[in-house]
Amino acid sequence: MTALLLAGSIAPATAMASAAPAPTPSGAKSQLSVTGNGFGHGRGLSQWGAYGRAKAGQSYAAILAAYYPGTTLTRSSGAVRVLLTDAARFVTVKPAARLRVHAVGGRTYRIGHRGVTAWRLRPYVARTAVQYKKGGRWHRYRWIPGTTNEFLSSAGRLVLVTPSGAVTYRGRMRSIPAKLSGSRAVNIVALDAYVRGVVPVEMPSTWSTEALKAQAVAARTYALYARGHAGTRDYDLCDTTACQVYRGTGAEQTSTNAAVAATRGRVLSNDGSVAFTEFSSSNGGWTAGSTLAPTPQQDPYDTAYRHWTATIDTSKLDSTTHGAVTAIAVASRDNSASSQEWGGRVLTMTVTYADGSTASITGDKFRSTYGLRSTWFTFS
Secondary structure, eight states, rough: OOOOOOOOOOOOOOOOOOOEEEEEEESOOOOEEEOOOOOOOOOSSSHHHHHHHHHHHHHHOOOOOOOOTOOOEEEEOOOEEEEESSSOOEEEEOOTTTTTEEEEEEEEEEOTTTOEEEEEEOSSSSSSEEEEETEEEEEEEEEESOOOEEOOOSSSEEEETTTEEEEESSSSSEEESSSSSSEEEEEEHHHHHHTTHHHHHHSSSTSSSHHHHHHHHHHHHHHHHHHHHTTTOOOOOSSSTSSSOOOGGGGOHHHHHHHHTTTTTTTEEEETTOOOOESSSBTTOOOOOOOOOSSSSBOOOOOOOSSSEEEEEEGGGGBTTTTEEEEEEEEEESOOOOSGGGGGGGGEEEEEEEOOOOEEEEHHHHHHHHSSSSSSSEEE
């Protein structure tokens, strides 16, 4: 996750602090220089911290215990449903060995034509047209009942045709109706097969084995937690940084597949339930408060992303009603009482406008507005 992850905001239960406002002149194009630490939300496992701990000789179990205190390694299995965001308007796959279409809750139909270059499922009201592409044109092969249907292959892999190109996935490919028109692609895939497509895009495959193992367990557990909290949705998690990044078989590497195999089925539990294993690239030397570790802790093993700088244009926060921004002040941070630099990550900020009015903005919103690496920053 790089993964961020989708995982929702957890308010740290620590002291707050105020800071002197950073003055900005009236008018557009007002510039401020920002200095910060870390990359990502800083909750849970730090990937750079895991790298440092592995280099220092720590096992993956020790790394996980450090970032997810109070958890226990256990085993689980099953499958997850992953929404694939880069898909054609209708779920389209290339021909495969013994390709079949399964009407969810109904029959399975074997399909196959010579000279076919692609197959797709096009949902209509209460039924779906199975179509094939031949000679550059789409033709209807047959009607099947229902609007939620799946492609299956005896080879256990399917090549999904996307606007960005062909991508191979393990498992089944489900077509579910989109809200307005067309359909969405959902990959139904075994848990460990899914993690194979996550680890190498969330962590460099050349990193130490124990760090890769820790990432595999964190990613596997995160997926299980998402599955348990999916509710009535048609999928458990997505394939972007809003959840954790997943790229199918094309992303797999020998080293990361070995890490997944070495930790097969291993997940973290907390008080008998699947743990919420958030992770980010770098915590900048201090963890952020999380559900498993509410109080920020120093992390000497993460030495990445210290004192990065950025320049922001405060006119992005100008108000059409209240005028230009004249001052910005950090109103609260997550751990002001500790030795954490600048008092820790920004929780809230106060923006003052030309007419004297003020508005509150969260550190997360400010970070998102300006594309900052983290909410642990100060004005230079």
